[in-house]
Amino acid sequence: MEASEVLSAFVDGETVDPGELAAALEAPGARELLLDLVRLRAALVEDARPSAPFVDQMRRKLAERARPRPRMLRWAAAAAIGALALLGARDIGRLFRTGGDEPPRPARVLRYEPGVDWHTVPSGGPS
Amino acid sequence: MPTALDLFERHHLTVFRFLVRMGLSREDAEDATQEVFLRVPRALPAYEERQSERAWVFRIARNVRLDQWRAAGRALTPEPLNGEPAARSVPAAERLALEQALEQLGEAERESFVLRQIGGLGYAEIAEATGATPDAVRSRIHRARLALRLALGGPRRLGRAAGGWEG
Numbered sequence: 001m002e003a004s005e006v007l008s009a010f011v012d013g014e015t016v017d018p019g020e021l022a023a024a025l026e027a028p029g030a031r032e033l034l035l036d037l038v039r040l041r042a043a044l045v046e047d048a049r050p051s052a053p054f055v056d057q058m059r060r061k062l063a064e065r066a067r068p069r070p071r072m073l074r075w076a077a078a079a080a081i082g083a084l085a086l087l088g089a090r091d092i093g094r095l096f097r098t099g100g101d102e103p104p105r106p107a108r109v110l111r112y113e114p115g116v117d118w119h120t121v122p123s124g125g126p127s
Numbered sequence: 128m129p130t131a132l133d134l135f136e137r138h139h140l141t142v143f144r145f146l147v148r149m150g151l152s153r154e155d156a157e158d159a160t161q162e163v164f165l166r167v168p169r170a171l172p173a174y175e176e177r178q179s180e181r182a183w184v185f186r187i188a189r190n191v192r193l194d195q196w197r198a199a200g201r202a203l204t205p206e207p208l209n210g211e212p213a214a215r216s217v218p219a220a221e222r223l224a225l226e227q228a229l230e231q232l233g234e235a236e237r238e239s240f241v242l243r244q245i246g247g248l249g250y251a252e253i254a255e256a257t258g259a260t261p262d263a264v265r266s267r268i269h270r271a272r273l274a275l276r277l278a279l280g281g282p283r284r285l286g287r288a289a290g291g292w293e294g
Binding site for chain 1: 249
């Protein structure tokens, strides 16, 4: 590292090798350079400030954004209702859905035994 | 995890000054500062505690500035330093020379130098914010300082001005 680079880093409070710093301080013109770097830093101090209305407005905006907003809650409720409606519609659809051209499956089969559940009666009616 | 308001309170002043020193007018710097802290809540989920908070905020500020720079076709007009208390303590000729020298620095040198000088970021933080290595940052700041020193007349003139910086 160059002597001037060591001094530049030293002025910035960065960690520098003590041996390198000692050598840099011994280099010709090191004293002037060090003083110039300090003066440059002082000359470039920036005091600009944003306007007070801007800062107030930003504080309000950011505080407002941090709060849960009623409008967002309304959207969340609407989304939940929509989701429930979709689920309901799907279940209703299942009730009416059939498997292609196949007839619907019987839910219950009734069997009647001749002689038990019914009797054959000769024509002319029972005697 | 900090909130956007916490980060605004801690960093808005240095972000604003960084943007002014990087060539934005006061008005543009306010707009850009607003954009930085409105982007913060969107970026917060990606924030990790181990990161430097300051470097993270300045990375956003840097991106906002680059976006504005591109949108403006790289034709931003630097704000003169006139009227600032710190600038008033420096003689007008030196102030003007300093401003011009800053403008003439390469983008990377100027950015690293201003992040150090105005933002107060360490070399490692600047590296984190800009994506460079700490060694590259150290070299950039060093080159910027030598260029500023040279532009101001070099060692002899600065030596003569030793008692004159305070006006």
